[in-house]
Amino acid sequence: MSLALRIDNLPHIARSSVKCVVAVVAMALITNLGPGWLSTIPDWLMFPVSDIVGDSLTWFAREATIGGIAVQEITRGFAGLIDKPIEAAVVVLADGLFKGRGLDVTQSVPPLSWLALGGAAIIVAHRFGGSALALTTSICVAFLVSFGLWQNAMITLSNVLVSVILATLLGLVLGIWSFRSTHVENVTRGIMNVMQTVPIFAYLIPTLLLFGYGPSAALVATVAYALPPMVHNTVLALKSVPAETIECGRMTGCTQRQLLWQVQLPTALGKIAVGLNQSIMMTLNMVIIASMIGAGGLGFDVLKALRKLDIGGGLEAGMGIVALAIILDRTSQAIAKRAAHGKHREPGQWPIWKVVGLWLVIATGIAYIFEPAQAWPKDYVISTAVFWNDLVTWINIEWFDVLDAFRTFALLEVMRPFRDALAAAPWSMMIGLLAIGAYALGGARLAIYCVALALAIVMTGYWGPAMNSLYLILISVTLAVIMGFPVGFWLASRPQLQTAANLTLDTLQTLPTLVYLLPAVMLFRIGDVSAVIAVTLYATAPAIRYAMIGMSQVPVARLEAAQISGCTRWQTLRWIRFPAALPTLLVGVNQTIMMAFSMLIIAALVGTKDLGQEILIALNRSLVGQGIVAGLCVACLALIADALLKAGAARAVTHRHKKED
Amino acid sequence: MANDIPASQDSNDVPMLSCQGIWKVFGTNKSEFERSGGPDMRDQELARRGWTVAVRDASFDVARGEVFVIMGLSGSGKSTVVRCLSRLIEPTNGNILVEGEDLLAANEAQLLDIRRRKMGMVFQHFALLPNRDVLGNVAFPLQVQNIERSKREERAREMISLVGLEGREKFFPDELSGGQQQRVGIARSLASNPAIWFLDEPFSALDPLIRADLQDELLRLQKQLHKTTVFITHDLDEAIKIADRIAIMDQGRIVQIGSPEDLVLNPGSDYVKRFVKNVPRSKVVRVSSILRDATSSDSVGDIVVKANDRLADVAPKIGGSTQSIAIQDDKGVTLGYVDRDKFVRVLAGVV
Ligand SMILES: Nc1ncnc2c1ncn2[C@@H]1O[C@H](COP(=O)(O)OP(=O)(O)OP(=O)(O)O)[C@@H](O)[C@H]1O
């Protein structure tokens, strides 16, 4: 890592960069000055992909028969079947039972009261996470109750519970199956990889077509969305069981079944539980989004508020989502931590189900006698909606000049020109540049892979919206990195802050995406600026996290060596820390981009003009083909970015090793 | 320890465990190995096919109640041998007899039964189940056999007190120290009262002091239980301390089998010689192995030592004497004599 070495490297770098520049310039000249079809996509390159996909899916859903039974019948029946557990959960947790018809409907059996459920949540939190977690949970419960969000939160919770249970069962079965057979594992891994890059809305469209508007469509979409990580985690967890532990099971004479149930699964439980926590949070995110197709609950409130631009109402429901997310995340994490150990309770403690059961009985008794314990009285509901709306109005009056100046500046001076440049750039030039970049980073193979994905976008006719997505992503990711990396670097040098930082980042990342739209809309109304701000907010967390990890993991010996050689702080940063952290930083950028993509699609709700908007329009108008194909285009963009950055990170690693040799 | 247990208590003299010409070649299977030439293949041929030979042509018998130690450097194939003996790893070639019965011919169900009733194993990294407390871990082998709860817990408690962990039945593995965890592992391996006891580097993951404790513990248990034991270690001192016989492995081959004294006094190759060079002989060699027959000049004089004493134990007695030293067995019968001169030379390692 000496200076001499670096200078030795220079000619090589210079030579390859000269080559690159020449290639880029040549590419720009050819594509701009060449025949017209190089700059505007010719018709012969476009295929009616969306029509084909749409028609065949519609045919499948409406007319196809399997073994003489119409698919429509099957899906209807299936929808009816999976409606039942959701309905049951909603009855128990949120709505209760009703009798009578029309106007004289009366509640015959109330649902479990907020006192019962909230108390149960606090008891569980206390058992697994101690008094700190119990306090957090109490605050969240109190918020939900006193702001009148309880019932909607319980509808959301019902959906989450049923989806999580289904996804867990399916995920375990598929995971165990994949673990036992490499063939199955290859198949599931392939499918799961694609599924994880497809944007969240795209899940809603086929399920909507197959199951119709309503909770069952939402449930199917949610389960499909939460399944891949569950399967993946189950396989990883089972693989992590030490070989000796399995040998011990075999030596004691376990049958295959005993080995699985008494050795492998229990030993893997801790890791499986960590995966379960992830799937719970993904489920919550999806359930919120799926209120678009009839899941109801808190998500629906936010969407309604966004449509009416009722920021106050939206913020309140959004905070409700945050409260619910915090309870679910912290508690399931605490339980996961406990599951890794065998110890479930102190000697003399009652098993948790007994305590909770007893509490439910007592609380229901109290609620029966004392009405406010059943349903929080309307007169005592605090609403801050008015306050928030006033605040927004106030901000918009008092700060209008500043905000508007910022907005206009950003829009006119930065975003529009960039967008227009991307839109005006010949498609062939963009693909050519992509090819050069990919070749430089990872060779011919990578170049072919990326170009094929890009050409797929060209053929579908979504090139324009795709460039719009690209522009939003690039700006947001740049901002996220510019803001996130320095914070991460700073945190890396302050180990005492890292636990708190990790907790905050965890919480930020588990919050459902929809919530991030609210503050942006509050300040900048509808449009690209709000979208960029929301995406940036969401994508900054991984940037901070990876910067922190990358910088903290530089070997101490190297830092000491630098100190001994009398490096200044800046020199140490430039020559020691940064090169060592580079691969991790690139992984961080990759994560940031992936997060940005998932948020960008949601940001379509505040009026972008990109692929996300295409999907949203398709969703609203039931244009199945368009929706799915636009979704796949997003996946293509994400896959290209992923491949490029992974190649970059791999190069950074080998480069570093070469230098070290 | 050899003297505590007769080499064979059995009149019919079938070894408890016998393996003949065991090979384990990774990367191939039995039939392919045989088709390609089997045990007669030369090293280059094996290497050319990209196979790894972990064990080649290992043969030995383990008598009932004997402590048989397999010793060798890392990667020499010790773990593979011991796993072949229980068919955790399927040997590529050779025969294994358990009490005269062919282990490799056993089908899946018979194998389960043999493992459940006849074999117990202790692992280097303990391999405890993290979700069960001490009691649950020790009772696990019995639970697998569907033995009813009260019975298996009673037996488990017995085993727990045998290894000195009473009072910790309700502790979970991550609440125990490494030494305690391995005691649980030992108790578990003994729960189903197996005749054959496998220990794969059971103490390698422990600190030296705790290791010594557990070695003593093992000797104590063995004195009480007389298990037929196959013990793996890479530590020669440990091997000498507990072994009746030691097999030394090098690159998959067993290069010498013998009692600790044998190895120290008559190393069969340079490889073994290098190993035993630094072992203090006085702590290994018994007086009986250097005795000579009585001559007319000998008489049972002042100095009488027991045949099974080690040289180091008797050296102080020999101190100022110029006489030859009488050697007697436990019953007081004189077996022979050793000259002081010879004694000193053996002690010094000149012979
Ligand atoms: N599953 C396997 N596949 C291929 N080669 C293996 C496998 N298991 C072991 N080997 C090889 O067989 C040889 C013997 O391994 P083994 O584990 O028996 O050694 P060991 O004497 O127990 O060493 P250690 O003291 O490190 O435990 C080693 O060269 C190892 O690389």
Ligand SMILES: [Mg+2]
């Ligand atoms: Mg080993």
